[in-house]
Amino acid sequence: MSENTRSIVNAQARERDFRVKMIYHPVLHVVDLDEAEDFYRRVFGRSSTPLASVRKAPPKPNHSIDHSIFTSVGDVLIDSLDPKRYITGGVQRPAVEQGHLQTFGWYIEGMPELYRELKHQGIRVTNSQDEIAEGDELPMAGPIPHFHTLPVDAGIRYYFFPLFPFKPDLRLTPDWSIPVVSEDDPLGIEYCSHHTVLTDNPNRAHKFVVDVLGGTVIHEGHDNVRCVTGSYVHLADAILQYAAPDADSAAQADLAANGADDVYHAITWKVVDIDRVERHVEAQGLRILTRTDDTIITDPSTSLGVPWGFTTKRVPGDPR
Structure with a gap:
């Protein structure tokens, strides 16, 4: 096991x-x-x-x-x-x-x-x-x-x-629900796909979010877009990606800058149309760090220091 x-x-x-x-x-x-x-x-x-x-x-x-x-x-x-x-x-x-x-x-x-x-x-x-x-x-x-x-x-x-x-x-509020995507939403965001936490100590992360808080690992593997490898944990209303960066990646540089602590690296949003995202972020002067058929990562230097993610994919095993 x-x-x-x-x-x-x-x-x-x-x-x-x-x-x-x-x-x-x-x-x-x-x-x-x-x-x-x-x-x-x-x-x-x-x-x-x-x-x-x-x-x-x-x-x-x-x-x-x-x-x-x-x-x-x-x-x-x-x-x-x-x-x-x-x-x-x-x-x-x-x-x-x-x-x-x-x-x-x-x-x-x-x-x-x-x-x-x-x-x-x-x-x-x-x-x-x-x-x-x-x-x-x-x-x-x-x-x-x-x-x-x-x-x-x-x-x-x-x-x-x-x-x-x-x-x-x-x-x-008692009657709150996730807002339906409106036509005037420039990014077409449905909900938060996942939060990415970088770690070189996955056992510590799992002890905390799984063993103590009761989260469930729903998927494991390599994330080719963010260049990290790790697990996705479903806890309450959110999915948390705990992952180790590939060598010489932007994620590795971010983790290395923080010593022995884990690093809250990024938020990725589930969207309805990736082309819609591309048109809008470029029109607003944001540079795109990575672009695939279904995912965009922004250059943090042009987006409040955050490599925001936008994707049309669901995390495998997402129960929400």
């Missing part, structure tokens, strides 16, 4: 006291919020909601509220954050020279149960101040339970929140 197959069996064999409900906002660090807002409007045909329009006062003194915008694209809410405008406890983050996806997380039902399970599995967590949680008391962000994983234990600083009302996240 392979390592991945063993993980699938272990994950399916036991019940959990918590439930992973849906993916929580991917965070994209950007150079400039105005540039990002313009990009989403021109390229994705989507408007964005500034955090400052939702949160009228800082949650704590010396905390910024004008550092993020939120953009709904299909079934994903993207949090674009300008680090140089992000201040907590009076401390300002350094600016970035190029944008890059940073992390994502999950809405959880049963936060105390998840916290205990992570500790049982030896996966340490921190509070919002990056202090390691040592005891049995659940880390909180104000009145809300909230914690992060340590990258050395989980690969990425993933984060967890309970379901709570957040106006920009339309998915939390």
Whole structure:
């Protein structure tokens, strides 16, 4: 029995006291919020909601509220954050020279149960101040339970929140469903195909998303377009690609730049027509890094630092 197959069996064999409900906002660090807002409007045909329009006062003194915008694209809410405008406890983050996806997380039902399970599995967590949680008391962000994983234990600083009302996240409304593709959608996006995380430690990634969180490996193999090899894990409402890059590839350069941690590399969208995507992104001044009969990857230097993917293919085994 392979390592991945063993993980699938272990994950399916036991019940959990918590439930992973849906993916929580991917965070994209950007150079400039105005540039990002313009990009989403021109390229994705989507408007964005500034955090400052939702949160009228800082949650704590010396905390910024004008550092993020939120953009709904299909079934994903993207949090674009300008680090140089992000201040907590009076401390300002350094600016970035190029944008890059940073992390994502999950809405959880049963936060105390998840916290205990992570500790049982030896996966340490921190509070919002990056202090390691040592005891049995659940880390909180104000009145809300909230914690992060340590990258050395989980690969990425993933984060967890309970379901709570957040106006920009339309998915939390009872009657929400994935929007039907409209004729005026310039990219013809149906939904998010998958998120790509680069790793040279697949066992760590599988322990976390499969053995602990309960994801299921639905496909394994080489991705000729992104030049990576690995597995696709279905968890809650999303598919996560955990993959090792080919030597001398753009993905390998991205992973190598981040030391021993995994890297949130890209988001790929399922679209109705790849020619429609090509015409639009080129009209908006984006360069195309890779083009096949069914998939396009954009040059990150022209697209907020992200090699966005657009494909008419479904991930094999996708149950959604």
